[in-house]
Amino acid sequence: MATTRDYEPNVVLSNQDYNVVGTRPLRPDGADKVTGRALYGADFAAAGLLSGSVLRSPHAHARIKSIDTSKAEALDGVRAVVTSADFPQGGEGPVVWQRDNVLASDKALYRGHAIAAVAAASPHIAEEAVSLIDVDYEVLTPVTDVQSSMKGDAPILHDSLMTDELGEKADKASNVASHFQHVKGDVKAGFKEADVVIEREFTTKTVHQGYIEPQAATALWNNDGRLHIWCSTQGSFAARDACAKILDIPVSQIRVVPLEIGGGFGGKIDVYLEPVAALLSKKTGTPVKLVMSRADVLQGTGPTPGSYAKIKIGAKKDGTITAAHAYLAMEAGAYPGSPVGAGAMCVLAPYDLENALVDGYDVVVNKPKTAAYRAPGAPNAAFAGEQVIDEVAKAIGMDPIDFRMKNAAKEGTRQVHGPTFPRVGYEEVLEAMKSHPHYNAPLDGPNQGRGVAVGFWFNIGFDSACNIAVNADGTVTLQEGSTDIGGTRASIAMQAAEVLTLPYEKVHPTVVDTDTIGFTAVTGGSRTTFATGWAAYEAAQDVRTKMIDRAAQIWEVDADTVELEDAVFKSKSDPELSMTFAELAGQLGRSGGGITGTAAVSPSGVGGAFAGNIVDVEVDPETGKTEILRFTVVQDAGKAIHPSYVEGQMQGGAVQGIGWALNEEYYMSDSGTMDNVSLLDYRMPTSLDLPMIDTVIVEVANPGHPYGVRGVGEAPIIPPTPAIANAIENAIGTRLFALPMNPAAVAKAVMDK
Amino acid sequence: MKWIDYATPHSVREAVDVLSEAGGRARVMAGGTDLLVALRAGVYDIDLVVDGKNIPELNEITYDPTNGLTLGAAVPCYKIYGNQAVATAYPGLIDAASLIGGTQIQGRASLGGNLCNATPSADSIPPMIALNGTANIAGPNGNRQVAIEDFCTGVRQNALGSDEILVSLHLPAPVANSGANYIRFIPRNEMDIAVAGAGVSVVLDNGDIKEARVSLASVAPTPLFVQEAGDAIAGKPANDETVRIASGIARDAARPITDMRGTIEFRQHLCEVLTRRALNTAIERAKENN
């Protein structure tokens, strides 16, 4: 029996309260952003700045026979032209792929692949110069989708690429970079035990992260040999290290200054413009800026893959899943490295399975090299897996949430790829979904339908650093290396404030460059509030200890008799001894010098996150248009440090999932070029296409973090596509197996019924 | 992008002179919501932009119930739907004026620009065809009139000579028991280009269709006037069956292509759905307009 709880549109199901953690203060970068003062990648200016422009391949697949830059070099105002020949050569495998992706050497592997670049006195001259570069191409047949690319007769992208087949290298060139398997139990035997077995095939199209700020980078290769880069990036250290590899110079020779970032979603981890701007600056001796257009972004930067999946699931009439097999093939783009590995870890993760098999294929195609995009690989896999789960539940006549609950993964469940779950909040997410008024409200009207789906993302840890310095007025400054895409300046400062018992407003966080802070891994993998937050926690503990020591020294008492509570130091032994944080801060100079705290961490206690969606749709059966009527996201955040920003992640993930479900796709021509290279025709949802998205934050603390934080940035993009597919099925009585479920596809499904 | 000159003529005469002098290397600008985007994208190679905003005839709205509407070619959409008399007389035109772009775009975008831009998807052209509109054109040799359905000659091509300017649009006064409607289909709810659109008008006579005109967007190189759809139902009762006859003809008349915005089959199917829905609304409006 479902009991409906009384939920507000946005609720936080908390079970532990703190002073600062869990509140909703203003973001420190807010004023600059709403007044337009914030400096983004393209806003950077410097004396003597030159403008650059990049020549891009008009062909999806071509051999580059020669490049003649002489006419461009001769144009008045042109200061330098570079091609891949200007990079240090040598190496093999990933470093060559990374270098070739930035400027193509022997082959152009996708339309939009960078071929050469110009630095000139103005953007107009640079653009004109680019058009004067002559490239002699031998045009080759492209292959742009994963299934065609896997066929034996497909055009080969890399003559040196041999399939890694379950660990064995093949001896013939192929577009399949690797095939791997995860095995648990005996699927054959498991399917024999099943009363119902359902097997379905699914395809998804290539989609883009769709961040609103195009990539931009400025480089200055100074006379002293140091390379300075100002860019919009998700990881200043990642950008530094990638440039060091490509340019074959030590990391210490490079300083990356991260500017404000207008969205990334994973797509601003890889470098594109930075090494090219560096080469141009090296040649000219002046700073050079490169900025992408929207078409460059869509054609030249990492999308997330199109994919093919085959899912087979068997269950007994009582609802027990007896076996599951997931076959996943994903586009890597032009060079190996699709997110199929992550997809394979997530596709069956919500289920406690006796018998399971996952096959994964990483396949190159003539499209831009794929880059991370929120929970990379998992949404593609969930679109397939969660629809078959829905169908099996229907076939045995079970409520889809009850069916998931019966088979739910929990603490101790061994996942198909090996690891055992620590404490996770999946059952709590399912309970919140089942009891939500949305799930229990009647649909009102014909052609309406409701669907549910869930998703899992494992999240990551990695290195983070943080410095904190105490100011004489009782405030502290906090320096961190995580570029802030989702409000992390606030969520990190809040964790330091909690430790120091200071109000949030007394902690001033700044994102600093790679010369100013210890190594900090990318803002990605939903790690920043978890790992950099932990670094801030540790650095604040360092400050706290030193402040207590100082108070003890001034009072001439034992340090362990001093405590800090509500920003006041007190002696446990002598109630007369008391000093506010600000009072002590004001005396530091006279009592032994200023106090700073520092920490560098690499936390391992990462907590995976489960998210679930409930979606209502209404389909116009004649036009095939799907309207999202109501959308609820439920997610285990572990602990929501700043609930508004957690809700923002949940809503943003839902919105991107809605776009992916209904309209977004790389629309490819037969010659392998993307036709819809603008945001007019690459249809992301606008505010008018969306209902308010309601959220329920479930808090099942991650035992691996001082405040219980799990990452929240990625899980919310996983369930939307299958939840919407399940809702459309419920509305029109027939299922769609391909993304996008755009009006033409839905209208056809209705007509074919 | 290269340097482009800018002229601000204050009369039609002066504009025509400037255009003649430029010898085909100039374009008139009304709101600029197409032109500026096209120039940045390198669609036109021109040396001069001729601003129409200072020419009185291009910026006036005159309406009276006998002579109908004369709409300056550069009048922005918001002034059209903000004009109470025009909004009441031509709801079918307002359908288009209030859905082009969004609020910001409607502050600049004109129906003259929409027509001269001459894309198959232009939202105001099918309703202007359905409403029997004409274009008033000025050139070195004086003025001439062209029916809206004859104005577009190809994708982004129109009947204007390089030394001519569109001055205004004219719609005859609405007769009693007439109604019109324009609807389009887009995958999103705004900021999209019509996958297909249908602009229709009807005149009723005692429950029968006396006269009807049907025009389609996005299903041919130019906005399509489907005269046979209207002719086939003239004299027939204004009911579902009659509407289906016309919408079936509209579907069969559509000559769409498959592209990123839709397939041939889907667009043909939409022509039937949209024509049917638009005719039903136009008939409702005609019944209320007596």
Ligand SMILES: Cc1cc2nc3c(=O)[nH]c(=O)nc-3n(C[C@H](O)[C@H](O)[C@H](O)COP(=O)(O)OP(=O)(O)OC[C@H]3O[C@@H](n4cnc5c(N)ncnc54)[C@H](O)[C@@H]3O)c2cc1C
């Ligand atoms: C964000 C956005 C959304 C849009 N949405 C829609 C939409 O939903 N539906 C739609 O149909 N369009 C849409 N458009 C396109 C555009 O807004 C319309 O076509 C608009 O009506 C053009 O009017 P304008 O006054 O801005 O024309 P302009 O850009 O000034 O001119 C358009 C063309 O007509 C020529 N021209 C203009 N006036 C004259 C004249 N008097 N004589 C001779 N030539 C002339 C120009 O040289 C140019 O080639 C959109 C555009 C944008 C940027």
